[in-house]
Amino acid sequence: MTASTNAITTSKPQKHMSGLTLRYLVLSGLILIAAVGFSIANDNFYSLVNIGILLRSISVLFLLSMGMTFIMLTGGIDLSVGSNVAFSGGVGVITLGATGSPLMGFIAAGLAGMSIGLLNGVFIGKLKLSAFMVTLATFALARGLALVIYDADSINVTDPVFLWLGGTSWGNLPVVIPFVAIVFVVLSLVLYRTSFGRDVYAVGANFNTAFVLGRNPARSVVWVYVLTGLLAGLSAIITVGRVSSGQPWAGLYLEFDAITAVILGGTSLFGGRGRLLGTILGVLLYGIIINGLVLTGTNPYLQSLIKGMILLGVVLLDTYSQKRKST
């Protein structure tokens, strides 16, 4: 958990707006450059179909990254979200098959995701174990559970209600995009307009000070992981809709993409600093780069190199701006 010695301030977002604003400007600039560059390289980049593909492909990453932002604001990390997508999807699909009710399937997927989140939260928040170690364990545990309940094989889904969210488009606009936008608005309200949101920042700034000041940081941490579990459950429903099947290997490595997007978005690895808007920009930049590199037929080996260079560049920029601020 957080070991920061910073004084607690519940007004962190405002206090660091200038640094974050610079970050958002840089990110927006990079998004623009990438978009212009890729559209020059391939006319198809700006086609409505491709924009729909791009947005649909990053919808799950949007959700997981928003959850990861909450967690990283508390100074934690969650390596289990990708595995949780597979596990909660499996529970949802199996419940759907057993009951014939898509509503029961949705509820089961959500509860399954939250249960992994609760497990993480209790071990990390209440028992004060290392977030990295706990979620590394649940990363394996959730994937193992998924493989067991699926018997390592996929399960086809034909229920149109269950598939609707992930598989339907209005013209070229995937239904999932307005849904993600709504989730973004709701989570923004939770983070910036509730005492829970203030606690999230407070815990990240200094867990112990938050406790001394009469807050309940352990409970906040538990809820943050449960929330992220719920988002993993929603992601699972979207994924099932997208591929018309439950997949035991869904979500593989998505945790790393989510962490990358959150860091790109300016959320501090040490907690207490960051905003959801940055994460959204981080996901967008990440998605545009991936989409553009595929579209332009860039050598896959070079794709990894470029992704790594961008992340490294942003981290260096972050460190540089932090140093400037401290001097």
Add this chain to the structure above:
Amino acid sequence: MPNKLKTIMASMVLITAAGTNAHAADHNLDIVFINDGHVAPYHVAWLGGFEDAIEAYNEAFPDMEITGRWLSAEGSLEKMIQQAEVTINEKPDVMFVNAINVDAFEPLVKKAQDAGITWIAVHSPMDSADYSFTLGDVVNGRNIGMAMCALSGGETYNVGIMLGQAGNPSGDARHAGILEGIATCNNVKVLAEQPADWDTVKAQSIAENWLTQFPDLDAIAGVTDGYMYPSIAIVQNSGKDHIEFFGYDGDIPIMQQMIDGNVKADILLSGTREGWNFVQMAYRIHKGETPEKVYDFFTPLVLTEENHKIALANGFPKDVEVYYVPKAMEVAEKGYLEFGPDSVK
């Protein structure tokens, strides 16, 4: 700041341009190969064959331009779906897709076909695909299992089998075939089975564990030659030189070990051959031919001549097609022998 931004912009454009295989607007045959990952020597050979074949076909048939590119999903289903969606929007002529799980790609096959793209499912057959490029995995596995029986000498023979990623149809089929083959005799016992997820590092750990856990281990079999490299090294370092190996893929260094080492049998897939066969198949389809809907890649068993004789003497079926090592190595290396431009002239 503006100068820095300019530098970043310039770098981005340069990087993009450098890595781009620009599409010729007037290409005649555009082939895209989407693979589940590129983690093994087999994959390197596969792409090498694919790229060499495109070059050779372009030289042999100057009246048409063949373009090709490949994508790797690095094991991620989501990445692969995205790559397939983006590719479909690009409307190539032929897509070879080695799906992580075929069910997940059913919705996309129709989209591709609606866009006029020929979808070729690689390794794991799909009913909805235009064609399936398959390897006869069950039969191949059975041949390996029967070779194990015939070369084990009749005494109790303990084997560990390294599997593919759980749920992967191709890996499962190879595994099922090996067990079928082993079931034809009584002396071969399976001591352990473990998925190594097509990962050579995991294979190394498994081999290390098995050597400690099973002192009476006689052989290691694997559903890919990728597992053989670390296993052979671990066994050599441990000094347990009696342990034998049964591979699958036809990697040249592993087949070489049939002459110099303890590899007893292999299946001649060969990434190079497969890459060449892709281009040949795409070319044939483009020219109006219709291959069989389920196209079986020819994959003979590989043995040394001496071991083949021993196996036959021990009841190994005579009708199983066997390539001896020198021929197998030549064919593996030179994909153009079977699938080059001469094969379609």
